[in-house]
Amino acid sequence: MPFTKTKYFIQTIGCQMNSYDSSLYEDILQQHGMIPASTSQEADFIIINTCAVRDKSVQKAASAIGRIHHRKVKKPSILLCVVGCASDLLAKLSHHNAIDYLHGALNSTQVDSDFLLFLKEQGFSSDSTPSFTPTQTHPKELSKYIPIIFGCDSFCTYCIVPYVRGREKSRPVNAILRDVEQSLQEGVKEIILLGQNVNCYGKDLHPSILFSELLDQVSSNPDIQRLDFLTSHPREFNKDLLEIVRRHNTIVKRFHFPVQHGDNEILKKMKRGYTAEEYLEKISWIRSYFPHASITTDVIVGFPGETTLAFDNTLALMEQVRFDSVFGAVYSPRPGTKAATFDNHVSPMISKDRLNILLTTQKRIAKTNLQRFLHQTCKVFVLHTSGQKGIGKTWEDRLIQFPLPSTSIPQPGDIVHVSVDCVQNFTLQGQLVHF
Ligand code: SAM
């Protein structure tokens, strides 16, 4: 029979959707009287929330499971739960008998009833009084992820997400508005709406509704300080969204706009549903609405059939768009996806070289891009204050540091204005203007 002070540790690999799922597990563990451990070694109840997007992420979870397997030999009472997008893949690996509970991605705002049953079987009860003191709980949350649409129907040929997260399913508007309201009442200041493709939100609802309409409704809550959303698919991105972003000054002016590639042949083989020219046109819309907006992207190098010329087209697109940040990754063949069956796989060495070229190019561009903020006054969401220094993020999602005044110190979650006087290590530096 476990005692009430069982310590838990959750390792989250993967995207924001997984972070959201982990927060659901965490709430349940706390409701069952468990307390957070600072490391996995200290914990007797471990959840590994896994990602399948690349082989590297699966291997990361496999190593973590291997380490816990070894610990379990000496201490069999340790409980290991493997959940998330790669759980099926991991169940086939060698340490699978160390796993006490296995479950895929949640795609819901609740943990599965299976998990509650598992906790009960292990002797945990939800009415046990939480035995931790307030100092052991998490610091007050400033930001909250709120999923608006689960799954993905795009089936880009390289991507495993539709297989592990299932079909698109929009949450009802009222449920989202209720979550937003509740989070704000709990003291949350920033809401981040989540979906693999937020622009597809609402197509499956009756009556249907556009993502921009949902964003408008969420924005009408006067208690929101900062409103963010991820991810926009370039195929469905439209001007009505830009209109709503312009209407509400709480909405961030950073567009995460994954291009994946700059070559039309490859884009077609990826089944992205746009050409480089169409993508560039949408970039010009964003720039015409918000000249200072940040535009960030994801790029895959070494997709099957990527010639030197095709890769050069990606570099040329990067020079044209001048992204503020790029998440670059080497193509990783995923089991069950269409691209894994394609010919002309690019060698790992060539892919790695291309990734290095891409990242070097991006570093140069990002550094120059930051100069646009010099001598500008930025609206800043305060993240931390320590000693004499404050750190925040601008509405263009750039990190910014500023010295704190001796009195009337801004608090995390406050909005301040900072005049930028230099850039150091990709971080803006400036002075508080008024607060
Ligand atoms: N839904 C978003 C979109 O459409 O751009 C992205 C979701 S995916 C979870 C995050 C990123 O992982 C993708 O943008 C892509 O660049 C990368 N990715 C997905 N499958 C990959 C693969 N097989 N190999 C390498 N990178 C991959």
Ligand code: SF4
């Ligand atoms: Fe994957 Fe494409 Fe769906 Fe994004 S839109 S999750 S890249 S299938």
Ligand code: F3S
């Ligand atoms: Fe996210 Fe990885 Fe799953 S990127 S949706 S956790 S496969």
